[in-house]
Amino acid sequence: MIPNECSLPDGPAADGRTDHARLLQLRWMSVLVMALIALLALPLLAPAQPVRPLLAITLLLAAFNLALHAGVAGRLPARGGALLQLSVDLVAWAAFLYFGGGVTNPAISLLLPIVAVGAAVLPAARAWALAALAVAIYSALWHYHEPVRLADADLAMHLHLAGMWLSFAFSAVTVVWFVSRMNAALRQRERDLAATRAERARDAYVVGLGKLAAGAAHRLGTPLGTLRILVDELGRRRDIPADGREDLALMREQIEHCKAILNSLTREAGQQRAEGGGTVAACDWLEAVVERWRSLRPRAQAVLACGDDVRTARLVADASLGEALHNLIDNAANAGIAAGRAGEAVEVTAARGVEGLVVEVADRGAGIPEDVLAVVRRGPLEARPAGMGVGLFLAHAAIEHHGGALAFRPRPGGGTIARFSLALQDDTR
Incomplete structure (x- = not known):
């Protein structure tokens, strides 16, 4: 009774988007109704009525559905496949009703x-064609059919009205069930499309930030070189006190770090995640990221604890993933300073979990409001011109790009724990 293919109307790829399971179930309902009529209703009400033709049609429709289960639906034409299957359903019911009383059968x-269903899933022209076929079948059954001779003619009208009620109830339930399920699928698709658009917008923003970073790297080279010359000239002066020389040495070190970062931007820009090979030891990668952060923040503290089960673990990590962890550590250190607990070290822990490598970055800051966490996944915070929330935004994007997920939870005793997971590679060494 119901087609095997459900597609969105009016679209080049509409007929290919189907919910086969739901529509196959509906056709099995048609087979069930036919079987009940042929095996129970007619033998009970009209014992002399031949049921072999009815059973043959029922079996043919069941065989058609089994063929669709076996994958024949994929061989149907992309355009018109739904109309073809709907037409098969109409013809099957037309043949069944021909041997079952025609228009006098309440199952009409x-x-x-x-x-x-055709009006819901087909383009307008095909829906009208299906409606015309149904009207033609109804008209033909008006004149051409095998009559049903009931055993008790006195109950004929009562039984006919009861059958009409059952057919109406079944039709109403079927239509409501199908349309409601289809609407639910459409709403889910709209939500998925909205999420996809949001991800594309976020990716476009990340690409834009990458272009800006490349331009900034090119433009910042000159002022950094000038700063390095000035620091060297100040270092050669004899009237600089000892503590001043220490500060100059620190400034020179930081300038060198900045130059190294800018020089690596071009090399690392557009670096893609390797899908085969290129794995690194998880603990070595974590130690390298934490050590690089320490070199940039010598007055802040961060401690790393790798579990014994992580020592042999390996993962694929590109530059963006290292920057994500770097940003999380940096934000944790800034949170502790803002809360007046600058002496508290940022704690970075790594362990194996069900989802792979689980990394946690814990601070003693004031915590992150839930509304901020919800917004920062989609883009930097507009109300924070100083930090702009770019670090957390890029961390979300990089970790999710590698198949992980970043989450935050309160830390007992105060602070926040940032937690993310990464897939591990099998260590074949």
Whole structure:
């Protein structure tokens, strides 16, 4: 009774987007109704009525559905496949009703759900063609059919009305069930499309930031070189006190770090995640990221604890993933300073979990409001011109790009724990 293919109307790829399971179930309902009529209703009400033709049609429709289960639906034409299957359902019911009393059979109303489903899933022209076929079948059954001779003629009208009620109820339930499920699928698709658009917008923003970073790296080279010359000239002066020389040495070190970062931007820009090979030891990678952060923040503290089960673990990590961890550590250190607990070290721990490598970055800051966490996944915070929330935003994007997820939870005793997981590679060494 119901087609095997459900597609969105009016679209080049509409007929290919189907929910086969739901529509196959509906056709099995048609087979069930036919079997009940042929094996129970007619033998009970009209014992002399031959049921072999009815059973043959029922079996043919069941075989058609089994063929669709076996994958025949994929061989149907991309355009018109739904109309073809709907037409098969109409013809099957037409043949069944021909041997079952034609328009005098209350099951004649079961043609209507097929037309209703066609109106919901087919383009307008094909829906009208299906409706025309249904009207033609109804008209033909008006004149051409095998009559049903009931055993008790006195109950004929009562039984006919009861059958009409059952057919109407079944049609109403079928249409509501199908349309409601289809609407739910459409709403889910709209939510998925909205999420996809949001991800694309975020990716476009990340690409834009990458272009800006490349331009900034090119433009910042000159002022950094000038600063290095000035620091060297100040270092040669004899009137600089000892503590001043220490500060100059620190400034020179930081300038060198900045130059190294800018020089690596071009090399690392556009670096893609390797899908085969290129793995690194998880602990070595974590130690390198933490050590690089320490070199940039010598007055802040960070401690790393790698579990014994992580020592042999390996993972694929590109530059963006290292920057994500770097940003999380940096934000944790800034949170502790803002809360007046600058002496507290940022704690970075790594362990194996069900999802792979689990890394946690814990601070003693004031915590992150939930509304901020919800917004920063989609883009930097507009109300924070100083930090702009770019670090957390890029961390979310990089970790999710590697198949992980970044989450935050309160830390007992105060602070926040940032937690993310990464897939591990099998260590074949």
